[in-house]
Amino acid sequence: xxxxxxxxxxxxxxxxxxxxxxxxxxxxxxxxxxxxxxxxxxxxxxxxxxxxxxxxxxxxxxxxxxxxxxxxxxxxxxxxxxxxxxxxxxxxxxxxxxxxxxxxxxxxxxxxxxxxxxxxxxxxxxxxxxxxxxxxxxxxxxxxxxxxxxxxxxxxxxxxxxxxxxxxxxxxxxxxxxxxxxxxxxxxxxxxxxxxxxxxxxxxxxxxxxxxxxxxxxxxxxxxxxxxxxxxxxxxxxxxxxxxxxxxxxxxxxxxxxxxxxxxxxxxxxxxxxxxxxxxxxxxxxxxxxxxxxxxxxxxxxxxxxxxxxxxxxxxxxxxxxxxxxxxxxxxxxxxxxxxxxxxxxxxxxxxxx
Amino acid sequence: xxxxxxxxxxxxxxxxxxxxxxxxxxxxxxxxxxxxxxxxxxxxxxxxxxxxxxxxxxxxxxxxxxxxxxxxxxxxxxxxxxxxxxxxxxxxxxxxxxxxxxxxxxxxxxxxxxxxxxxxxxxxxxxxxxxxxxxxxxxxxxxxxxxxxxxxxxxxxxxxxxxxxxxxxxxxxxxxxxxxxxxxxxxxxxxxxxxxxxxxxxxxxxxxxxxxxxxxxxxxxxxxxxxxxxxxxxxxxxxxxxxxxxxxx
Numbered sequence: 001x002x003x004x005x006x007x008x009x010x011x012x013x014x015x016x017x018x019x020x021x022x023x024x025x026x027x028x029x030x031x032x033x034x035x036x037x038x039x040x041x042x043x044x045x046x047x048x049x050x051x052x053x054x055x056x057x058x059x060x061x062x063x064x065x066x067x068x069x070x071x072x073x074x075x076x077x078x079x080x081x082x083x084x085x086x087x088x089x090x091x092x093x094x095x096x097x098x099x100x101x102x103x104x105x106x107x108x109x110x111x112x113x114x115x116x117x118x119x120x121x122x123x124x125x126x127x128x129x130x131x132x133x134x135x136x137x138x139x140x141x142x143x144x145x146x147x148x149x150x151x152x153x154x155x156x157x158x159x160x161x162x163x164x165x166x167x168x169x170x171x172x173x174x175x176x177x178x179x180x181x182x183x184x185x186x187x188x189x190x191x192x193x194x195x196x197x198x199x200x201x202x203x204x205x206x207x208x209x210x211x212x213x214x215x216x217x218x219x220x221x222x223x224x225x226x227x228x229x230x231x232x233x234x235x236x237x238x239x240x241x242x243x244x245x246x247x248x249x250x251x252x253x254x255x256x257x258x259x260x261x262x263x264x265x266x267x268x269x270x271x272x273x274x275x276x277x278x279x280x281x282x283x284x285x286x287x288x289x290x291x292x293x294x295x296x297x298x299x300x301x302x303x304x305x306x307x308x309x310x311x312x313x314x315x316x317x318x319x320x321x322x323x324x325x326x327x328x329x330x331x332x333x334x335x336x337x338x339x340x341x342x343x344x345x346x347x348x349x350x351x352x353x354x
Numbered sequence: 355x356x357x358x359x360x361x362x363x364x365x366x367x368x369x370x371x372x373x374x375x376x377x378x379x380x381x382x383x384x385x386x387x388x389x390x391x392x393x394x395x396x397x398x399x400x401x402x403x404x405x406x407x408x409x410x411x412x413x414x415x416x417x418x419x420x421x422x423x424x425x426x427x428x429x430x431x432x433x434x435x436x437x438x439x440x441x442x443x444x445x446x447x448x449x450x451x452x453x454x455x456x457x458x459x460x461x462x463x464x465x466x467x468x469x470x471x472x473x474x475x476x477x478x479x480x481x482x483x484x485x486x487x488x489x490x491x492x493x494x495x496x497x498x499x500x501x502x503x504x505x506x507x508x509x510x511x512x513x514x515x516x517x518x519x520x521x522x523x524x525x526x527x528x529x530x531x532x533x534x535x536x537x538x539x540x541x542x543x544x545x546x547x548x549x550x551x552x553x554x555x556x557x558x559x560x561x562x563x564x565x566x567x568x569x570x571x572x573x574x575x576x577x578x579x580x581x582x583x584x585x586x587x588x589x590x591x592x593x594x595x596x597x598x599x600x601x602x603x
Contacts, residue, residue, distance in 0.1 A: 181369065236365070276391045305510065
């Protein structure tokens with residue numbers, strides 16, 4: 001943060017004008033009330049006030065580097081007293097020194113200088129206090145603005161991730177290919193076509209819930225993923241094998257809807273789409289003492305360069321888990337020995353709905 | 355009358371069944387074979403020399419476009435695809451036909467009728483060329499490169515490429531798995547490789563910045579790159595400028 005007065009032309013002008021006003025009042029007091037010559041009144045007022053105007057700018061630095069909220073108030077106050085005394089000392093030495101040298105042979109004035117030394121100190125301290133307060137106000141206003149901006153940024157981030165959630169619904173590629181399979185089955189085996197339409201409808205209806213960011217039981221989520229995989233199974237036949245088993249203890253756990261869908265989709269995209277050999281997809285759920293571990297494992301060919309992939313699905317799930325469990329859940333993915341393993345860890349105490 | 359030989363290359367069985375079913379009513383067509391991935395489809399195309407391929411775009415091993423890149427012959431192509439906005443939309447309907455899944459029997463027949471006209475004109479070569487040109491004109495970045503070397507097909511991840519060297523009408527691609535000669539232009543790779551990772555340091559060289567070990571002065575005004583595997587690549591003056599900009603030194 002740069003100096004609020006010297007770095008901006010407008011504030012510098014205002015600052016100088018204020019000091020001119022103080023200078024004029026001060027000179028008038030010395031001339032009219034103390035009865036010194038105009039020359040002396042102007043010299044005294046000019047030197048005292050404008051030297052202070054320059055030295056006082058230094059008060060910014062203790063204000064800037066002793067943030068009020070972060071350290072204890074006693075510490076801040078002590079630091080300001082020390083800094084203030086230093087500033088006043090420098091100021092008094094310079095002004096009184098200069099004015100004594102310049103005393104124009106007037107002993108009465110010299111006497112006046114000595115007499116008012118204490119009061120000059122008091123007035124200087126007041127000036128210093130006012131400056132520090134002004135500077136603190138500047139810092140406060142700036143912090144306030146920054147905090148508002150940070151909040152705005154955070155809000156945009158959340159909104160964006162919500163939009164991504166919407167985007168991560170059923171992939172149109174999947175939809176059209178499934179419809180194509182159904183169109184084929186209507187001729188070869190109408191019963192299968194009928195079942196597939198029901199499954200596809202259940203899955204679509206379920207995916208619409210995603211919009212409200214609801215929580216569902218693991219049992220329901222897995223049920224719909226069974227539909228999803230059953231449809232893919234019709235497309236890919238023996239190439240796709242899967243096992244989604246949910247132990248009784250996990251069934252009633254709640255989690256955000258469609259959180260597994262992008263991961264299953266990835267397993268198919270990087271496993272089944274890219275392979276000519278059968279690919280196994282396995283889901284597991286393990287209950288630990290205070291968290292739940294969900295995992296999806298699929299075979300993949302690590303030597304096969306990806307034809308197209310963005311990693312958006314995984315990114316999405318990670319973000320949603322972070323948001324839904326307020327940073328207490330996380331996702332971890334790794335591939336080794338031809339198996340790709342994505343694990344989701346969520347706290348067992350049911351999380352607050354976002 | 356000689357029948358029109360067709361091959362279906364498509365990884366989903368129901369989708370293949372549907373095309374077969376529609377083909378039954380078109381007596382001009384004769385099915386020579388059906389394949390569920392790009393590798394076997396490419397091999398069969400070379401062996402059976404069909405007049406037309408019903409070709410899916412998204413497939414394991416080799417996708418439909420990569421298959422066309424590697425073709426030695428020039429059959430007519432009818433793409434069958436569900437949703438491939440960037441790859442398909444630029445084709446003119448008459449130049450290359452594509453059936454958007456799911457498609458009706460009428461649409462299929464329309465495609466076959468158009469195919470008959472094209473076969474009459476003998477435009478197969480033009481079709482494959484058009485597809486290749488379209489692919490090289492597209493703005494899409496490559497994720498992998500497919501190369502034929504002594505009868506075998508290699509699929510190389512772009513991240514495995516160390517550098518490329520121009521050799522007349524060819525480009526030599528140096529990778530961790532060895533080097534491969536590919537009929538292509540440097541300009542093509544300059545355009546289709548991520549320009550943050552691959553830099554044209556010389557008229558004849560494109561280098562993967564991740565394998566650069568050192569930059570050393572060479573003769574008076576030139577520089578030379580020392581790569582992680584010990585190879586050396588010359589840098590031109592303008593190449594040096596690009597390197598400086600990209601690597602920020």
